[in-house]
Amino acid sequence: MLLQGVRRVRRVQATVMLGTAHHWLPFTQMNAPEAHLRRFVRGEGSWLYDENGARVFDAVSSIWTTIHGHCHPRISEAIAKQAHVLDHATALGASNPVAESLAARLCALTGMQHAIFASDGASAVETAVKIALQYWQNIGQPRRTRIVRLNNSYHGDTVGAMSCSNIALFNERFAAITFETYELGSVDLASDDIAAVIVEPLVQAAAGMRTVSRHRYEMLAGMTPLLICDEIATGFGRTGTMFAFEQAPIRPDLLVLGKGITGGALALSATLATDRVYEAFLGEYLEFKHLFHGHSYAGNPIACAAALASLALFDEEHTIVASLSLSACIRRRLDSLRLHALVRDVRAVGTMVGIELHAERIEPRGSLTPAWRIADGLYRAGHFMRPIGDVIQFVPPLCSREEQIDAFFDALVAELGP
Ligand SMILES: Cc1ncc(COP(=O)(O)O)c(C=O)c1O
Known part of the structure; x- marks a missing residue:
């Protein structure tokens, strides 16, 4: 028995030495x-x-996440401090002051009015797409289900986000479970079955830092479908303004943030909405107009504290x-x-x-x-x-x-x- 125990310990030690033996790396x-x-x-x-x-x-900011540098003391301290006060409390039917402060701060920065949180970028894209679909149902236009996207788009690796992406190498294996989306320019945006147009403003990072001319966005001005701006890669100063959409002739109805939102320290993402969108989800409980989407760690106070510290650093530094x-x-x-x-x-x-x-x-x-x-x-x-x-x-x-x-x-x- 003792020998068996020793062997097991040795096996565990050997495994630890192997490093990536158990850690499966993405892509x-x-x-x-x-x-x-x-x-x-x-x-x-x-x-x-x-x-x-x-x-x-x-040189890649750990895939476009790190903003102020790794282990910035201001962010590390905010994380440690918050971890001693409230580590987590669900946002399903409950709020916390840190998530509230962050939502208010993000809205002030972007001109949006409401923020719902998730963890990874793809989850926030899923949130935006589902908000768009339910929005049209809530206001009595359930025919609006089609999503329009840019060519070479990339919005993440979950099924909905992947469906809004069209980089063949990433998607082709999963065609059986993705839904069809339509390239901007190939469909009439006045058509009454379009729910939303999703765009990356100015740069399509995962497509190899492809740049999109500002003119490409002009046809989006004043259109009826909702406009989703995915700033997961471009947000938080990377393009020279806080958000890239500020440099394009567009105003989002839904704005998706992630990656650099915490300065790169913790997983956090957000989907921001205008009053127009948010108000369509208000009603009596039994009307079931409220959003049917959410994630366990939405509004996690530690991640939100990191994000607030990161935003403060934008001013301080x-x-x-x-x-x-x-x-x-x-x-x-x-x-x-x-x-x-x-x-x-x-x-x-x-x-x-x-x-x-x-x-x-x-x-x-x-x-x-x-x-x-x-x-x-x-x-x-x-x-x-x-x-x-x-x-x-x-x-x-x-x-x-x-x-x-x-x-x-x-x-x-x-x-x-x-
Ligand atoms: C524009 C864009 N949207 C969405 C995502 C997905 O974000 P995440 O990897 O955090 O799920 C990425 C990731 O690179 C991205 O560049």
Whole structure:
């Protein structure tokens, strides 16, 4: 018995040593050696530290989440303080002051009037889509069920969010369970069966930082269906304004926020609505007009406290000004990169950058695609970047310093060669 116990303990220890043996990484081939190469044990500012003691620049803001830097003391302290007061209480039929303060603050910042919370971005997109459908039912137009989206759209990986997305590589395996959505421009927006149009303002991040011209949004002005703006990737200063929709000729009926909402520290997302939308859900209980959607951790006070601290930092650390000066620095570096023989296209809005490679001109190495080969070289040079297809993406934390931006581009140019 004792021996068995010892063996079991050894097995557990061996498993712990294996690292990713039990941790299944999203969008990652676990069979490839690369999947096991990067294990981060600490973060500070724009730096991540791996288990081998290497310090790398987080050139993708941990997939567009980190704003003020990792483990910002102001946010960490807000989290710790709130964790001692109220960790969680359901928002189903109950409220808490932290979620209320955050809802009010987000509404003041965006011009919206109501906020309902969830955890991940995709959940907030699901919320928005379901609000749109129920809105039309509540006001007596149940025929309105169709959703219109942009080409190359991406709104997340749950079934509803995926249905609103049209990046074939992500969706095609799941066609059997997604519903049909329609590309903007291919349907008449005056048609009485359209519930909502969902757009990413200015940048389609997951499509490889594709930029969408402001004119593309002009046809949305004054239309009848609801407009859902997905600012999960673009929100919180990345494009040079707090929200990208401020730079486009659009005003959302529903606004979806996530990722950077807590400064990148905790999972939190929000779907914001106007009075027009919200009021359609009011009525007598037995009319069942109230929203039939919600998540267990909606309005979690710890996550909301982190978000409030992050928003305070925007004022205290002048984050938007910092974002604008980082963009200017990035633009300078991109000008020369555009001329490089291995670069097919360069796209940028504010601090969201995609550098598309002429992949066919770059030798693959082993199982590594050309872009992953560059990513590996960058990692060795101290920069953590995950490519999107053939696109090198660069989305630095907004607290980054200009010398860190320069160091990334120096390393990229060195990796690409003359
Ligand atoms: C525009 C956009 N919408 C939605 C999502 C989904 O967010 P999450 O990964 O938090 O579910 C993403 C994620 O990258 C995104 O870029």
